[in-house]
Amino acid sequence: MKKIYLLGITLLLMAATSVSFAQQFNYAKARAVKMDLKAPMDLKLPKAETTGPRAQNVFVELGGQGLLFTVNYDTRFGNRRDGLGGRAGIGYLAVDGEHVTTIPLSLNYLLGKGRSFFEIGLGATVVTAGSDDDSIIFDENGGNVVGTMSFAYRLQPVDKGFSLRAGFTPVFNGDFFVPYYAGVSLGYTF
Known part of the structure; x- marks a missing residue:
């Protein structure tokens, strides 16, 4: 059953990415048709407002990839507002003498x-x-690594300001798979 979920999610990711690339290519092709056909064709995509200084976020998250309550830093790897990026965070919770520390990386x-x-x-x-x-989450040593995924909507200002994220964050390891785990975060983009 876990393999079917993972296969379905992988196919969903591939479909979403291919649709995005197809839309961008069709836009560039439509622009080229409007140009003079004797001139060399420029199929470069136009620079949208996604370019500029890379987006960086500091945010707190409830649930999500940090599992509990975490403080996180997120950045893009290029000078764009979209594209590939990463995040790291830390969370700590203590109740009745028991404590849990989480460190999400993605x-x-x-x-x-x-x-x-x-x-x-x-x-x-x-x-x-x-x-x-x-x-059921922790092994006998009191620690574990939990795999996480993220399918979220992110509202992020173009320049600076408050940002919001909300979505599903499935979690899994060798013993369990929770497809409907969710998270919400509030932060600041700079």
Whole structure:
């Protein structure tokens, strides 16, 4: 059953990416038709407002890839507002003498332009805990690595300002798969 979920998610990601590239290519092709046919054709995509200084975010997240409550940093790897990027964070929760620390690390890709983006991500969260042996998430040593995915909407200002993320973040490891886990975050883009 886990393999079917992972196969379905992979196919969904491939379809979303191919649709985006096809739309960009058709736009460039339509621009080329309007040009003088005797002049060399320029099929470069126009620079949209997604270019400029790379987007960087600092945010707090409830649920999501950090599993609990985390503080995170997210950045793009190029000088664009969209495209490939990564995030890292840390979370800590202590209740009745038990404690849990989470460290989410992931790669993500933003599709969109302007202020609205669709985020697709894949990562891992390192989880360490107190001596709670009854947990289904932690192994007998009190620690575990949990795989995470992200399918989220991100509202991010073009320049600077507050940002918002919300979406599904399926979590999995060798013992379980939770496809409907979700998260929401609020932060600041600079």
